Amino acid sequence: MIAVISGAVFGGSDQYLGSLSAIPWLTDVSLLSAPWLLLPFIFGCTQRSSRRAVIIGCVATTSALVAYFVMTLSPMEGVHLNGSVAPVLGLLRSESKVIAGGVVIAPLYGYLGYRWRTNRAWISAILVGGAICLEPLA
Numbered sequence: 001m002i003a004v005i006s007g008a009v010f011g012g013s014d015q016y017l018g019s020l021s022a023i024p025w026l027t028d029v030s031l032l033s034a035p036w037l038l039l040p041f042i043f044g045c046t047q048r049s050s051r052r053a054v055i056i057g058c059v060a061t062t063s064a065l066v067a068y069f070v071m072t073l074s075p076m077e078g079v080h081l082n083g084s085v086a087p088v089l090g091l092l093r094s095e096s097k098v099i100a101g102g103v104v105i106a107p108l109y110g111y112l113g114y115r116w117r118t119n120r121a122w123i124s125a126i127l128v129g130g131a132i133c134l135e136p137l138a
Contacts, residue, residue, distance in 0.1 A: 003043050004059060004060070005063075006039075006043075007064040008064065008066070008067035010035075010039055010067075011063065011066065011067035012070070014035070014036075015030070015068045017029055017030040018031065019076070019077060032135060033135060034135045036061070037128065038109075039060050040060055040061050040105070040106045040109040041110070041116075041128055042113060043056045043060045043110060043113065044056065044116075045117045050115075052114075053111055055110070057109055058106045060110075061105070061106035065098070065099065072091060073088060109127075112128065
């Protein structure tokens with residue numbers, strides 16, 4: 001339950017920060033992908049089995065993506081669905097690469113979090129640290 005709530009708060013907050021165009025650096029922060037990698041990693045670190053780490057990484061990331069999409073299509077963003085599913089389908093189509101990335105990255109980083117917790121596996125630290133440090137270059 002904590003993973004669902006935390007993921008939803010994270011995803012909704014990330015989308016909201018991106019909508020604050022009056023503060024340009026917040027928009028830049030919301031475009032970072034490294035925090036999205038940290039989310040399943042952190043939850044993976046809380047688990048005692050690799051299977052549970054993978055599952056909770058997926059749950060947290062899915063919850064974050066759903067909240068992000070809901071915020072994107074909310075009246076706060078000036079969207080009024082009026083019973084139409086076209087905006088929802090358009091959003092899902094435009095974000096298909098993000099969804100596909102989440103399907104691959106969430107279980108991987110959940111597992112890396114588990115490996116870090118149980119074995120202090122340096123590959124986990126390198127992949128997470130590399131994502132954070134190298135993102136500005138990308």
